[in-house]
Amino acid sequence: METPESSLTTHPFFQGMTPRHLSMVGECASRVNFQAGQFLFREQEEAAQFYLINHGQVAVEVFRARRGPITLQTLGEGKALGWFWFDKPYHWHYDARALQLTRATALDVKALMYKCEQDYELGYALMKRYAQMLAVQFRVVAMQIADMYG
Amino acid sequence: MRQAPAYLGDEVVIEPQALQQLLEILHRQGYQLLGPTLRQGSLAYGPLSSIADFPQGWGDAQEGGVFRLRKLKDPVFFGYGVGQQSWKQFLYPPRHRLWQARREGNGFQVLPQEEDAAKFAFIGVHACDLEAMAVQDKVFLEGPFIDSLYRERRERAFILAVNCGHPCGTGFCASMGSGPRATRGFDLALTEILQGPRHYLVAALGTERGRQLIEQIPHQKAQPEELEAAARLLAQTARQMGRTLDTREIKALLYRNYENPRWDQVAARCLNCGNCTLVCPTCFCHTIEDTTDLTGTEAERWRRWDVCYTVDFTYLHGGGIRNTIRSRYRQWLTHKLATWIDQFGVSGCVGCGRCITWCPVAIDITEEVRAIRESELAAPPAAKEEGNGDA
Amino acid sequence: MPNPPAEPMLPRPYRVLKVGRETGDTFTLTLAAAAGGAGFSFAPGQFNMLYAFGVGEAPISISGDPERPENLVHTVRAVGAVTRAICGLKKGEVLGVRGPYGAAWPVAAAAGQDVLVIAGGLGLAPLRPAVYHLLAHRPDYGNLELIYGARTPEDLLYRKELEGWRGRFDFRVHVTVDAARGEWRGNVGVVPNLISRARFDAANTLALICGPGVMMRFTVQELLGHGLKMENIYVSMERNMKCGLGLCGHCQLGPFFVCKDGPVFRYDLLKDWFLTREV
Numbered sequence: 078m079e080t081p082e083s084s085l086t087t088h089p090f091f092q093g094m095t096p097r098h099l100s101m102v103g104e105c106a107s108r109v110n111f112q113a114g115q116f117l118f119r120e121q122e123e124a125a126q127f128y129l130i131n132h133g134q135v136a137v138e139v140f141r142a143r144r145g146p147i148t149l150q151t152l153g154e155g156k157a158l159g160w161f162w163f164d165k166p167y168h169w170h171y172d173a174r175a176l177q178l179t180r181a182t183a184l185d186v187k188a189l190m191y192k193c194e195q196d197y198e199l200g201y202a203l204m205k206r207y208a209q210m211l212a213v214q215f216r217v218v219a220m221q222i223a224d225m226y227g
Numbered sequence: 228m229r230q231a232p233a234y235l236g237d238e239v240v241i242e243p244q245a246l247q248q249l250l251e252i253l254h255r256q257g258y259q260l261l262g263p264t265l266r267q268g269s270l271a272y273g274p275l276s277s278i279a280d281f282p283q284g285w286g287d288a289q290e291g292g293v294f295r296l297r298k299l300k301d302p303v304f305f306g307y308g309v310g311q312q313s314w315k316q317f318l319y320p321p322r323h324r325l326w327q328a329r330r331e332g333n334g335f336q337v338l339p340q341e342e343d344a345a346k347f348a349f350i351g352v353h354a355c356d357l358e359a360m361a362v363q364d365k366v367f368l369e370g371p372f373i374d375s376l377y378r379e380r381r382e383r384a385f386i387l388a389v390n391c392g393h394p395c396g397t398g399f400c401a402s403m404g405s406g407p408r409a410t411r412g413f414d415l416a417l418t419e420i421l422q423g424p425r426h427y428l429v430a431a432l433g434t435e436r437g438r439q440l441i442e443q444i445p446h447q448k449a450q451p452e453e454l455e456a457a458a459r460l461l462a463q464t465a466r467q468m469g470r471t472l473d474t475r476e477i478k479a480l481l482y483r484n485y486e487n488p489r490w491d492q493v494a495a496r497c498l499n500c501g502n503c504t505l506v507c508p509t510c511f512c513h514t515i516e517d518t519t520d521l522t523g524t525e526a527e528r529w530r531r532w533d534v535c536y537t538v539d540f541t542y543l544h545g546g547g548i549r550n551t552i553r554s555r556y557r558q559w560l561t562h563k564l565a566t567w568i569d570q571f572g573v574s575g576c577v578g579c580g581r582c583i584t585w586c587p588v589a590i591d592i593t594e595e596v597r598a599i600r601e602s603e604l605a606a607p608p609a610a611k612e613e614g615n616g617d618a
Numbered sequence: 619m620p621n622p623p624a625e626p627m628l629p630r631p632y633r634v635l636k637v638g639r640e641t642g643d644t645f646t647l648t649l650a651a652a653a654g655g656a657g658f659s660f661a662p663g664q665f666n667m668l669y670a671f672g673v674g675e676a677p678i679s680i681s682g683d684p685e686r687p688e689n690l691v692h693t694v695r696a697v698g699a700v701t702r703a704i705c706g707l708k709k710g711e712v713l714g715v716r717g718p719y720g721a722a723w724p725v726a727a728a729a730g731q732d733v734l735v736i737a738g739g740l741g742l743a744p745l746r747p748a749v750y751h752l753l754a755h756r757p758d759y760g761n762l763e764l765i766y767g768a769r770t771p772e773d774l775l776y777r778k779e780l781e782g783w784r785g786r787f788d789f790r791v792h793v794t795v796d797a798a799r800g801e802w803r804g805n806v807g808v809v810p811n812l813i814s815r816a817r818f819d820a821a822n823t824l825a826l827i828c829g830p831g832v833m834m835r836f837t838v839q840e841l842l843g844h845g846l847k848m849e850n851i852y853v854s855m856e857r858n859m860k861c862g863l864g865l866c867g868h869c870q871l872g873p874f875f876v877c878k879d880g881p882v883f884r885y886d887l888l889k890d891w892f893l894t895r896e897v
Binding site for chain 3: 325326328330333334335337366367370371372374482485511512513514515516517518519523526528530533535540541542543544545547548549550551553554557558562565566569570
C-alpha cells in the first residue's frame with residue numbers, strides 16, 4: 078500500500094528532491110481518489126490543495142453560461158494541478174473534473190507554505206520546480222491562443 | 228320558507244333546488260355560466276345550462292399520476308376535488324391575439340382590437356383555486372405593467388365558491404393556508420351538507436352582488452347546528468388531506484439547497500413534459516409569437532401559454548441557460564415555492580395537488596421538499612463540499 | 619426614469635435614418651419616430667424591444683446619447699432571425715419599438731467618485747450611453763477610465779469614437795484584444811489584466827461592467843482584489859425576453875426579472891445568483 082510520501086517519490090514533479098525534503102512535503106500529503114465525473118475543485122472555492130496526479134485524467138474547465146463547461150486542458154498521470162494558491166484571492170478560477178477514476182496525492186498548501194517559510198532550502202527546491210511548471214504552462218497556453226487564429 | 232333579509236358576512240341556508248334558480252338568475256344577468264362537468268371520463272370546467280350539468284353523485288380518486296372518477300352513494304352536487312384545468316384558462320386564455328398589423332408603404336399600421344366582452348360566472352370554485360386567483364392577481368394586476376384582459380375579466384367575474392367536504396387525495400391546501408374553507412374573494416361560498424335525509428347548502432355572503440342574488444331565491448338564516456355541521460365537515464376535510472407540506476422557512480431552505488443531490492434524483496424521473504405547468508392554477512409564463520401571412524403584408528402578435536421545461540425557454544444566441552432537466556425542474560419548484568415569495572410576497576403554490584395527480588411519473592412536490600429538508604438533518608449544509616460534490 | 623406609454627404590447631413605428639457597420643455581424647442603426655415628436659427619452663443601460671415586421675422582437679440595449687433624444691440609436695448583432703431582419707433594414711424602412719425598459723446605470727449616484735467603465739465585446743453598446751453621460755458631466759466625477767476588450771481588432775465597436783475618446787486629457791481609455799495579427803500595436807491580453815493600469819481610489823470608485831459572463835466574473839474578482847466594495851460594482855445581465863414587462867417569466871434569474879429588476883444589477887444584491895449555475 079503506497080503511503081502519500083512514497084507516491085511523491087515516483088511523481089515526476091519531485092524528481093531529484095532530497096529524501097529529507099520529500100519527507101517534509103510528505104507530512105502535508107494525503108491520498109485522494111475521484112470517481113469519473115467528480116470535481117476536484119470548483120471555481121470560487123478556496124485553493125487549499127496542490128494535486129499530483131498519479132493515475133487517471135483530469136479536465137480543467139471554465140463554465141460558460143450558455144455553452145456549458147469548456148475544457149481548457151487535460152492533465153494525466155505524472156502531471157501537477159493547482160497553481161492558484163499563489164494568487165490573491167487564493168481561490169480557484171476554474172473547475173477541475175475527473176474524466177475517469179483518478180488517484181492523486183493532495184498537498185495541503187497552507188502547511189506546505191509554512192514549512193517553506195521555516196526552511197528556505199525546501200522553499201527553493203519547491204519553487205524551482207513550480208516555476209518550471211508555470212513556464213511550460215504559459216508556453217502551452219500561448220500556443221493554444223495562437224492556434225485559434227491559424 | 229321565510230325570506231329573511233341576508234346581510235354580508237351572514238350565512239344562510241338554501242335548498243339544493245334553489246341552485247337552479249340561482250343559475251337562471253345569473254344567466255338572465257348576462258353571465259356565461261362555467262362550472263364542473265363530466266367530460267371524457269374526467270372533470271372539466273365547461274359551460275353550464277342547468278344543475279343537471281353538474282356531476283351530481285360523482286366523486287374522484289386522485290393519487291400521484293392517477294385520476295379516476297367514482298360513483299358516490301350520496302347525491303351530492305360537489306363531491307369531487309379539482310379537475311385537470313383550473314379557472315385560469317378563462318381569465319388568462321391559453322391563446323390570445325394581442326393585435327394585428329398591416330404593411331403600409333415602408334412601414335406598418337397596427338389595427339385596433341375589439342373589446343373583450345366576456346362576463347363569466349364561475350360556479351363551484353374550490354378554495355385552492357380561489358386563492359390561486361388571488362395569487363395571479365398579484366402577478367397580473369400589481370406589477371409595473373398590468374394585463375388589461377385579465378383585469379377586465381376578473382372584475383366582471385361572479386364567483387360562487389364551494390368549500391370542500393371531501394378531502395382530495397393529492398391536495399394540501401391546509402398546509403398552504405388556502406383551504407378547504409374559502410375565506411375571501413368570493414361572491415358566495417357554499418358548503419354542501421348531507422345529513423341523513425336532509426340535504427342543504429350553507430351559503431356565506433361575500434359581496435353585495437352575492438347578497439342580492441341570495442335575496443332573489445328562497446333562503447333561511449343559518450341555524451347554529453347547521454353552521455356547526457359545516458364547520459365540523461370542513462375541519463374533518465382539513466385533517467384528512469392526502470398530503471402535507473412543511474412551509475416553515477421554506478424560502479431559506481430552498482435557497483441554500485440549489486446544489487442538493489436530490490435535484491439529480493428527481494431529474495432522472497422527470498420527463499420534462501410540462502404537465503405540471505399547464506395544470507397549475509398559478510403558473511403564468513407565456514410566450515409572444517409574431518406571425519405573418521404568406522404574402523408578408525399582414526402580421527399578428529399572439530400570446531400563448533409557455534412551459535419553463537422546454538429546452539429553448541431560456542435560449543439566447545449561443546445556447547440556453549438551463550440546459551439540463553435538473554436545472555429546469557429545479558427552476559419550476561424553486562420558483563413556485565421560494566423565488567415567487569420574493570417576487571410577489573406570497574407563495575406561488577396553493578396546494579391544489581394537480582401537479583402531483585397529473586404528473587405521468589407521479590413526481591410529488593411535497594415529497595421533494597420533504598427529501599430536501601431531511602437531507603439537511605442527515606448532513607448540515609454549512610460545510611461546503613470540497614471535491615465531493617457532483618452537480 | 620422615463621416610462622414607456624400605455625398599451626405596452628403595441629410597437630411604435632420608427633424609421634431607419636442610417637445603418638452603419640461596426641464589425642462583420644454588428645450594425646448600428648440610427649432611428650427616428652415615424653410620427654415625429656419630441657424624441658426618445660431613456661436612461662443609460664435601458665433597452666427596447668425592437669420589432670421586425672412579421673418576424674419578431676428582440677431586446678436590444680439603447681446605445682445612443684441620452685441627452686440627444688432626437689435620434690434613437692441601437693447597435694445590433696445579427697445572430698438570429700429577428701436581429702438579421704433588423705440589420706437588413708435599409709434607410710427609410712420602419713421597425714417597431716417598445717420601451718424603454720429596465721433599470722439603469724447609476725450615473726447620477728456616481729457623482730463625486732471615480733468611475734471605471736469595463737466592457738467586453740458587444741458589452742460596450744449598453745455602456746456607451748453611460749460614457750456619454752459621464753463625459754457630458756465630466757466635472758461631477760473623479761477619475762474616469764474605460765477598459766474595453768474584444769476578441770480581435772476587427773471585433774472592436776465604435777473604433778473612431780474610441781480613438782476620439784483616447785485623445786481627451788480627462789478620460790483614460792485602455793483597449794485590448796485576445797489575439798491579433800501583425801498590424802495591431804495595442805494591448806493583447808484579457809480585460810481584467812488591464813485593471814491594474816487604471817488609476818482609481820478603490821474606496822471611492824464605482825465600476826460599471828458589461829460583457830460575456832466569464833469576463834464579468836473574472837473582472838469582478840479582479841476589482842474585489844483591488845479593494846472595491848461589492849455594492850459599488852454594477853453588472854448588466856441578459857436573458858431571453860419575450861415581453862419586457864415582467865409578465866412572461868422568461869427572463870427570470872432567481873427571484874429577479876432581468877427586464878425590470880435589471881438588466882443593470884448591483885453586484886452585492888445579485889452575487890449569490892450570479893455565481894449559481896443554470897439559474
